[in-house]
Amino acid sequence: MTQDARSLAFEILTTFDKNADATLDSVMDRITGKVELDRREMGLANALVYGVLRHRGQLDYTIDHFASKGIARIDKKILTILRIALFQLRFMDRIPESAAVNTAVEMAKVHASESSGGFVNALLRTCLRNPEEPSLEGLAPEKKLAVTTSMPQWLVEKWIARMGLEETAALCRASNDIAPITVRTNTLKTTREELSERLAPQVETLSPTPASPLGLSFTSPKTPIFEMDAFKEGLFQVQDEAAQLIALMVNPKPGSRVLDVCAGVGGKSGHLAQVMENQGELVSMDVEAYKLKSLAREMARLGITNITTHACDLTRESPDIIGGGFDAVLVDAPCSGLGVIRRNPDTKWKYFKRNATRHTKKQKAILSAAARCVRPGGTLVYAVCSMEPEENGAVVEAFLEKHTDFRMMKPFDAAPQGAEAFITPKGYVAPLPHKNGMDGFFAARMVREEK
Numbered sequence: 446m447t448q449d450a451r452s453l454a455f456e457i458l459t460t461f462d463k464n465a466d467a468t469l470d471s472v473m474d475r476i477t478g479k480v481e482l483d484r485r486e487m488g489l490a491n492a493l494v495y496g497v498l499r500h501r502g503q504l505d506y507t508i509d510h511f512a513s514k515g516i517a518r519i520d521k522k523i524l525t526i527l528r529i530a531l532f533q534l535r536f537m538d539r540i541p542e543s544a545a546v547n548t549a550v551e552m553a554k555v556h557a558s559e560s561s562g563g564f565v566n567a568l569l570r571t572c573l574r575n576p577e578e579p580s581l582e583g584l585a586p587e588k589k590l591a592v593t594t595s596m597p598q599w600l601v602e603k604w605i606a607r608m609g610l611e612e613t614a615a616l617c618r619a620s621n622d623i624a625p626i627t628v629r630t631n632t633l634k635t636t637r638e639e640l641s642e643r644l645a646p647q648v649e650t651l652s653p654t655p656a657s658p659l660g661l662s663f664t665s666p667k668t669p670i671f672e673m674d675a676f677k678e679g680l681f682q683v684q685d686e687a688a689q690l691i692a693l694m695v696n697p698k699p700g701s702r703v704l705d706v707c708a709g710v711g712g713k714s715g716h717l718a719q720v721m722e723n724q725g726e727l728v729s730m731d732v733e734a735y736k737l738k739s740l741a742r743e744m745a746r747l748g749i750t751n752i753t754t755h756a757c758d759l760t761r762e763s764p765d766i767i768g769g770g771f772d773a774v775l776v777d778a779p780c781s782g783l784g785v786i787r788r789n790p791d792t793k794w795k796y797f798k799r800n801a802t803r804h805t806k807k808q809k810a811i812l813s814a815a816a817r818c819v820r821p822g823g824t825l826v827y828a829v830c831s832m833e834p835e836e837n838g839a840v841v842e843a844f845l846e847k848h849t850d851f852r853m854m855k856p857f858d859a860a861p862q863g864a865e866a867f868i869t870p871k872g873y874v875a876p877l878p879h880k881n882g883m884d885g886f887f888a889a890r891m892v893r894e895e896k
């Protein structure tokens with residue numbers, strides 16, 4: 446039974462590494478649900494897990510440098526213990542060195558052997574005697590960038606081929622920064638100004654988002670967000686500024702019929718219902734019925750009543766079984782998530798060059814199926830939290846080539862402030878972490894021609 450933060454972090458990270466398809470969120474939900482730790486220990490476990498995943502490339506480079514047998518020959522469990530300890534030594538300033546090293550040695554003895562404890566002790570003490578990062582001299586620029594920003598080398602190479610070394614460096618650094626917490630005001634219950642006054646005393650820094658008229662970004666909340674009264678009262682939803690642009694693109698009228706086909710737990714559905722002023726008909730679909738149950742609870746918290754849910758696999762079933770003729774349809778498609786690495790650092794270690802096009806077929810199938818539900822004259826928005834062309838522009842272009850009754854339209858009826866900074870020449874909305882301070886996102890707005 447896990448008794449402390451470091452053991453919990455170890456259990457989460459080893460389970461995450463062993464399960465190729467598991468996301469960090471799912472592993473954490475499963476494991477933290479079973480343990481009872483106080484808030485401080487839980488916070489430390491969280492910081493260790495996210496910190497190790499965020500800085501893994503750099504930690505591994507150091508471990509490899511000081512391990513005489515090289516990193517490849519270190520047992521996986523021992524490697525995880527070393528990463529957790531080295532992260533504390535290199536990146537956390539309030540942890541005594543002895544606490545980091547001694548607990549790592551004890552864990553190595555428990556999970557491997559007495560001699561592993563000796564190995565861990567020797568390696569960590571070598572790292573302490575050599576606080577400078579090992580030299581990067583002689584490394585190719587892409588390898589150097591991969592190490593210093595803890596990005597997988599294949600991804601660095603992919604980005605360099607597309608945008609050059611300098612821009613890739615900026616993107617890598619921004620992707621490794623800790624993003625602020627951003628929320629969207631629930632305008633069915635309050636205004637951004639009122640919400641700002643409610644949240645200000647409970648956080649360290651707070652500022653309105655520049656482009657989204659409803660967003661607030663803050664750091665260091667005094668209580669976990671889900672325990673805040675303003676959250677319990679349904680005054681906001683947690684949502685990055687980039688994601689807040691999507692319902693603004695759909696811009697459904699109050700009283701209209703709207704379909705959200707990949708609704709998940711309802712980030713965009715909540716916003717769509719707000720824009721609709723809780724009037725008309727919003728249908729939220731997803732292949733995962735359990736997500737739709739969470740969505741229903743989330744909509745109740747927000748005071749949304751104009752919504753129904755329907756489980757549907759868009760690659761197999763036709764969504765028009767619930768009737769077509771929607772004024773607007775949103776496809777927030779499953780994707781690599783490579784645009785949101787700063788929030789989900791696990792993504793960069795679970796996604797490989799060989800699966801760069803893993804989602805493309807599904808994205809195309811879902812978009813084509815969803816398009817059938819759009820009435821003539823109606824709007825279709827395709828969105829992904831990815832900056833990769835094979836999941837964004839290529840999907841839209843292939844769709845438009847086959848569906849000649851659809852064409853691109855300008856992305857916003859009323860463009861948000863500063864929108865020219867993230868609208869591409871083709872009319873796509875594509876904010877980037879290093880240029881716009883938002884998650885990497887992509888969205889295209891199309892219209893079905895009137896017959």
Ligand SMILES: C[S@@+](CC[C@H](N)C(=O)[O-])C[C@H]1O[C@@H](n2cnc3c(N)ncnc32)[C@H](O)[C@@H]1O
Nearest residue numbers: 707708709711712713731732758759760777779
């Ligand atoms: C990017 S997430 C959606 C996030 C959500 N719109 C939000 O704002 O919170 C993509 C969603 O697509 C769903 N999905 C994946 N494959 C699907 C399919 N074949 N049919 C319908 N939904 C699918 C996933 O379960 C996931 O919830």
